[in-house]
Amino acid sequence: MRKAGILGLTAMVLLMIISWMNPPKKPHPIKFPIPKGWPQPLYDFKSNPLTEEGFALGKKLFYDGRLSKDNQISCGTCHQQFAAFTTFDHPLSHGFNNQQTTRNAPSLQNLAWQSNFMADGGITHLDLQPLAPITAENEMAETLENIIAKIKADKEYAKLFQAAYGNANINTQRIGKALSQFMLLMISSNSKYDKVMLGIDSFSLPEKLGYGIFQNKCASCHPAPLFTDNQYRNAGLPQDEVLKDLGRMRITNQSADSLKFKVPSLRNIALTAPYGHDGRFFALSNLFEHYRKQMVLGPTTDPQFSNRLPLSNFEIGQLKAFLNTLTDSVFIKDPRFSELGITNAPGNHGH
Ligand code: HEC
Numbered sequence: 038m039r040k041a042g043i044l045g046l047t048a049m050v051l052l053m054i055i056s057w058m059n060p061p062k063k064p065h066p067i068k069f070p071i072p073k074g075w076p077q078p079l080y081d082f083k084s085n086p087l088t089e090e091g092f093a094l095g096k097k098l099f100y101d102g103r104l105s106k107d108n109q110i111s112c113g114t115c116h117q118q119f120a121a122f123t124t125f126d127h128p129l130s131h132g133f134n135n136q137q138t139t140r141n142a143p144s145l146q147n148l149a150w151q152s153n154f155m156a157d158g159g160i161t162h163l164d165l166q167p168l169a170p171i172t173a174e175n176e177m178a179e180t181l182e183n184i185i186a187k188i189k190a191d192k193e194y195a196k197l198f199q200a201a202y203g204n205a206n207i208n209t210q211r212i213g214k215a216l217s218q219f220m221l222l223m224i225s226s227n228s229k230y231d232k233v234m235l236g237i238d239s240f241s242l243p244e245k246l247g248y249g250i251f252q253n254k255c256a257s258c259h260p261a262p263l264f265t266d267n268q269y270r271n272a273g274l275p276q277d278e279v280l281k282d283l284g285r286m287r288i289t290n291q292s293a294d295s296l297k298f299k300v301p302s303l304r305n306i307a308l309t310a311p312y313g314h315d316g317r318f319f320a321l322s323n324l325f326e327h328y329r330k331q332m333v334l335g336p337t338t339d340p341q342f343s344n345r346l347p348l349s350n351f352e353i354g355q356l357k358a359f360l361n362t363l364t365d366s367v368f369i370k371d372p373r374f375s376e377l378g379i380t381n382a383p384g385n386h387g388h
């Protein structure tokens with residue numbers, strides 16, 4: 038009797054020591070870094086608290102071709118880091134079976150400050166965004182059921198889900214939230230422009246002149262620090278006859294929204310050619326010719342363009358110099374976001 042009691046007690050103490058040495062692992066929180074002078078983000082982090090483990094899971098998903106039907110096309114195939122996460126040099130991107138997308142892939146950056154996604158704002162939560170490319174026939178062409186089955190078959194994922202969420206349950210919601218965690222930390226705020234604003238660098242003369250012109254002629258729609266006002270506007274691009282894209286009207290059904298598209302951010306603009314919602318402008322020069330001469334004035338064209346956007350050759354030269362200062366070479370090389378870079382988000386370093 039007594040012997041059994043001592044044995045039982047020893048076992049209990051041993052168990053206590055073991056559990057004290059191995060407490061259930063909690064994910065490590067990441068504090069979302071807000072660059073100096075920027076507004077509060079719009080993303081609701083309470084519903085998806087950022088953790089190093091959630092970020093690591095999101096990163097694996099972002100670069101995993103198994104999210105597509107032929108196991109070849111990952112998010113990162115169309116959203117390439119060296120091009121600020123747009124598709125380099127392509128008006129439209131290639132998806133499953135070499136089919137094309139119907140719009141130019143936008144850069145992925147500063148997504149925490151956006152509440153609507155896609156050029157027409159058709160997606161109203163970042164966590165839901167991945168479902169669109171995953172299920173689109175011309176993008177990843179896969180079903181959520183198949184993806185979950187593929188992920189479940191991979192032991193590495195079981196570990197990552199366990200680490201991020203405390204158990205290995207794999208579902209669509211968790212996939213969306215983990216991808217959001219990875220994308221939300223893609224903050225671009227380290228350009229020359231930012232350094233000038235922080236007083237640690239200075240503009241050259243052409244950049245300075247360009248900045249002045251920009252504030253007069255562009256900042257009403259492309260205001261700092263995000264370089265977009267997140268509104269839908271018609272910048273006078275005539276409708277493409279094949280794509281027949283109505284823009285915002287596709288979502289609202291209001292003719293007043295016909296041909297209006299989300300004002301894109303101009304951060305990293307030197308890296309994200311071609312331009313326009315369908316990538317019709319191969320270079321900035323083409324876009325400037327559009328702004329000053331070719332703009333089609335219709336019923337929904339933005340009232341600010343009633344006289345198009347007059348620009349002299351000199352002004353265009355200075356504007357280009359200024360726009361180049363929006364390139365963030367730290368962002369496009371940041372190993373946290375690169376396919377082969379380190380997997381863990383190193384807390385809230387940087388920015
Ligand atoms: C075949 C190419 C392709 C693939 C694969 C792809 N995307 Fe995209 N992505 C696009 C295009 C094109 C758009 C713009 C669509 C539009 O505006 O209608 C876009 C838009 C987005 C946006 C909205 C950005 C904004 O500023 O509005 C996000 C976020 C995004 N993609 C994330 C992802 C994620 C996450 C994945 C993987 C699950 C993914 N994409 C896979 C081409 C792709």
Ligand code: HEC
Pocket residue numbers: 251254255256257258259269270271272274298299300301302303306309311312313314315324328339341342346356
């Ligand atoms: C009245 C609002 C407005 C003004 C003013 C304006 N833009 Fe835009 N800009 C837009 C809209 C809307 C688009 C998207 C057009 C589309 O794709 O249909 C756009 C697109 C762009 C693009 C293409 C971005 C991309 O990623 O495809 C660049 C570059 C650009 N604008 C630069 C400028 C510059 C430089 C000026 C000043 C000379 C300027 N804009 C003035 C509304 C404006």
